[in-house]
Amino acid sequence: MKFLEKYNFNKEEIACFLNNSPKRLIDAIKENKKLVSENISYLKDLGVTNYRKIFLEYYDMFLMDHSNFVSIFSKYEPEDLIEKLNKNFKIIEYL
Secondary structure (H helix, E strand, C coil), rough: CHHHHHCCCCHHHHHHHHHHHHHHHHHHHHEEEEEEHHHHHHHHHHHCCCCHHHHHHHHHHHHHCCCHHHHHHHHCCCCHHHHHHHHHHHHHHHC
């Protein structure tokens, strides 16, 4: 999971994630780190500042095909979406 450090995840966040996530999902993330990286980068590049919290809470979502991942967010006005996600990342459940 060292690849997460590239996205400013600290060692404590990564350790906590590894200790509290199902092994099957951790293995899937490791096997698909290119896809996961692409989806993390998308949120980060979009301007979502709390993308790390979103990943740590909704990590399974980052295994979604990149085009499907993007389509979830592209339905909304970018500035509005970014503002709402930055205020309360849990609204992602309703997108």
